[in-house]
Amino acid sequence: MKKMSSLIDLMENTWLNPMAPNGISLVSLTGSIAPPDVTRDLMRAPEIGEEAYQVFKQTQLEEEPPPLKFHDKMTKQSLKTFSNISIKITHGKKAQEVVLKANRNLFSHMIPVAH
Numbered sequence: 001m002k003k004m005s006s007l008i009d010l011m012e013n014t015w016l017n018p019m020a021p022n023g024i025s026l027v028s029l030t031g032s033i034a035p036p037d038v039t040r041d042l043m044r045a046p047e048i049g050e051e052a053y054q055v056f057k058q059t060q061l062e063e064e065p066p067p068l069k070f071h072d073k074m075t076k077q078s079l080k081t082f083s084n085i086s087i088k089i090t091h092g093k094k095a096q097e098v099v100l101k102a103n104r105n106l107f108s109h110m111i112p113v114a115h
Contacts, residue, residue, distance in 0.1 A: 034082060035085070037080055038081065038082065041081070042079070042080075042081065045079055048077055052074060052077060055074075056074055060072065
């Protein structure tokens with residue numbers, strides 16, 4: 001019974017409800033909150049995509065003769081997403097890079113419940 005009450009307490013008081021009407025932050029399914037730069041890119045993605053399409057249409061479809069061929073590459077937008085939240089740490093002499101995945105935060109929340 002104690003484990004069940006601690007699990008309920010964890011879900012109600014610690015974890016975020018992504019469907020809450022007063023939620024202003026973007027939340028991943030793992031419970032990670034998006035930082036402002038990731039939030040800005042995710043919220044502006046449709047607008048940025050529309051701007052990229054307008055540039056494509058103008059430079060590769062409408063102008064005669066077109067400055068670019070139809071199959072030329074479009075400029076990559078490099079928007080930040082939840083996968084950019086992971087932390088990079090460098091170690092010692094060889095400067096090995098260890099990437100801590102965002103879903104580790106979920107497991108760190110669940111460890112106290114298991115005890």
